[in-house]
Amino acid sequence: MSDVVSPAETLRTALAGLLADLPPRQAAQAVDRLIANYRGRTPTDAPVLRDRADVAAYAAYRMPATFEAVRSALTALADAAPADWAPASHVDVGGGTGAAVWAASATWDGKRPVTVLDWADPALTLGRQLAAALPQLTETDWRRARIGSALALDPADLVTVSYVLNELTEGDRHAVVDAAARAGQAVVIVEPGTPDGYTRIIEARTRLLAAGFHIAAPCPHGAPCPIVPGTDWCHFSARVSRSSLHRQVKGGSLAYEDEKFSYVAATRFDCSPAAARVVRRPQIRKGQVLLDLCGSPEPGLARETVTKRHGALYKAARDADWGDAWPPAGN
Structure with missing residues (x-):
């Protein structure tokens, strides 16, 4: 039996260690405010994660769910990409505490140059602390940057943008997607699995296609989405194990929850999407x-x-x- 601990298990342990002394009442109050932003009702031009309490609440409540959603999207990308393809570099836009870079480490073996960009210093600080627990991420560059119209990205094999577009104005959303398209060989964008989240994904998908990308997942094609606007929306589900701290912060007794998300994965290179x-x-x-x-x-x-x-x-x-x-x- 292998004694190698998976990134998912390492993340759970690291969160428990860093957040063991977090007062649940304080975290619950921060979570209530963060949920409104997560669901996309309050676009803002200021960081959503304002201080250590916000970041700790986010890590306890949202990071495991973001990890599982992004891992699902990256797995679909890996299935569609050539068998020998793995990202040699990764830029995570608006990565906060780094759930997406943990998800990439769970999808592809090995170490790669990784950069996490976010405009909230407390999120970057906690992300750096958490990453110290995973050897693949110990040399990650945690860099403060405004996520918006002036965003400039270094070229990378993989660019991820997860649960970010809902925080931005329309103009900034377009600029971020376009910056990701200019920089990335593969781009994966994940949003909440709500009608509004799906609408943002379709908007991003359209811009990626216009930039010359091929759709790798979830769509089997690059044609317009066959869903009639306003009648339904495309989204998926990932099961998330809930820690005892998570249950304290959000209430409830179940040991799991289902994270609903929408996503698009696209590549500049040829890929083989699902039939x-x-x-x-x-x-x-x-x-x-x-x-x-x-x-x-x-x-x-x-x-x-x-x-x-x-x-x-x-x-x-x-x-x-x-x-x-x-x-x-x-x-």
Whole structure:
């Protein structure tokens, strides 16, 4: 049995160690304010994470969920990229305490030059402290920068922008996406899985396509999204283990929660997106599985019914999860 500890486990341990003395009441008050920003109701031109209490509350409440959402998006990128591709460098825009760079370390082995940009010094400070627990991140450059129209990025194989666009004005959102497109060979953008979050992702997706990128995930194509605006939205779900501190901060007794998120992963190099993507939780019924799919080469939404007569494909359908590529490799 390997004694190597995963980045996810290391992150949980590091959070527990740094935040063990955090007063839950103080953290809960900060979380209530942060939720409003997270859900995209209050775009701002000032840092959302203002002080140590805000950052500690964010780390306890949001960092594990951001980690899992970004890891899901990066895994989809890795599946679509050439088999031998891994980012040799990574820039995380608006990275705060660094959840996305932890997620990249959980997706690709090895050490790479990493830069985290954020305008909140307390977030960068805590991110640096947390990263000391993971060897791959000990040389990360935690750099203060205003995330907006004047943003300039160094070239990088991977640029991530997670849970940032909801904090920006429309002009700054466009500037940040364009800066990511100029700098990155691969760009991954993640937003909350709300109608507004999806709208921002579609806006970013359109700009990436206009900049010459190929869509790697979740879409199986680069055509316009087949969802009729205002009728639905494309989003996915990642399961997040809740620590005891997390449960104290937000209440509730469950040991997990499901993080809903929307995302786009795009590349300048050729990639192989899924033939179709499961865009809703599969419905398992007696002798059949109903899969809601977004597919190609004819872009559109369709429901596929997989029954026992489909043999191995039926077993794969029973094991399929929301957000998975379809059909799975080998089928």
